[in-house]
Amino acid sequence: MKRNTFWSWLIIVLGILYFFVPLIATLEFSLRIKRGEYTLGAYEIVLNDPRFQQTFSYSLILALATIVFGVLLFVPTAYWIQLKIPGIRPIVEFITLLPLVIPAIILVYGLIRTFNSSSLIPMTSDERSTDLLLMFGYAVLSMPYMYRAIDTGLRAIDVRALTEAAQSLGANWFTILFRVILPNLRVAILSGAFLTLAIVIGEFTLASLLDRPAFGPYMQNLGANRAYEPAALAIISFALTWASMGVLQFLGRDSRDSSRVVGHG
Numbered sequence: 001m002k003r004n005t006f007w008s009w010l011i012i013v014l015g016i017l018y019f020f021v022p023l024i025a026t027l028e029f030s031l032r033i034k035r036g037e038y039t040l041g042a043y044e045i046v047l048n049d050p051r052f053q054q055t056f057s058y059s060l061i062l063a064l065a066t067i068v069f070g071v072l073l074f075v076p077t078a079y080w081i082q083l084k085i086p087g088i089r090p091i092v093e094f095i096t097l098l099p100l101v102i103p104a105i106i107l108v109y110g111l112i113r114t115f116n117s118s119s120l121i122p123m124t125s126d127e128r129s130t131d132l133l134l135m136f137g138y139a140v141l142s143m144p145y146m147y148r149a150i151d152t153g154l155r156a157i158d159v160r161a162l163t164e165a166a167q168s169l170g171a172n173w174f175t176i177l178f179r180v181i182l183p184n185l186r187v188a189i190l191s192g193a194f195l196t197l198a199i200v201i202g203e204f205t206l207a208s209l210l211d212r213p214a215f216g217p218y219m220q221n222l223g224a225n226r227a228y229e230p231a232a233l234a235i236i237s238f239a240l241t242w243a244s245m246g247v248l249q250f251l252g253r254d255s256r257d258s259s260r261v262v263g264h265g
Helices: 002-030 041-048 050-083 086-101 104-114 127-155 159-168 173-184 186-202 205-209 215-225 228-264
Strands: none
Touching: 002 228, 041 050, 041 228, 050 086, 050 127, 050 159, 050 173, 050 186, 050 215, 086 127, 104 127, 104 205, 127 186, 127 205, 159 173, 173 186, 186 215, 186 228, 205 215, 215 228
């Protein structure tokens, strides 16, 4: 038992070192913009850069739009598959995994060729329609994570019993979906939402080739032309990711506490 405990702790310590040593080194490097002293100069430059504020705001808004679109598309789809046609689940799961093996460069070229200004549905002729096209592309990239998170959440609840109970009380399909099923998927949707947020914030290929002012191209351009600012930007991105995970953990705990209260009642 003592030997097993030793190896378990050794693996944990090595994992912590592997994770935190590069992060600490990046943090230390980001503070050395002035020779011989540690300062927050790189962070001030990044946070005060109008392009940082513009691109991050643009990507954040697009991420929220992608999340809303993904929820409205994948929740009814996964719900209907589980309730009515479970036999096609393997086919749908295979389709949702395709964005993991198809490069983003192929996706964006396909979108451009299909929806260019000379096509039947032109979506690259103005900025708003191009933003919409970019959102659709992000929805495809996030599909493996959003759909699977929602599908896992649906498998964790008794969808059929909830549906039959709601129908017995006279609820229509819209009410069942958005007032019965959706609240029970809060943690699952948040899991997919934060993964979608991370994908959209850091994505470069689609935004670059569609010529949109997104955060991914800004980070790539900054990394190609500066030294200390990209390190500061990496730390800021890491902090935002951990903040999102903290929010997810808090909301998930709140959801579990609410479930316990209902169960005890």
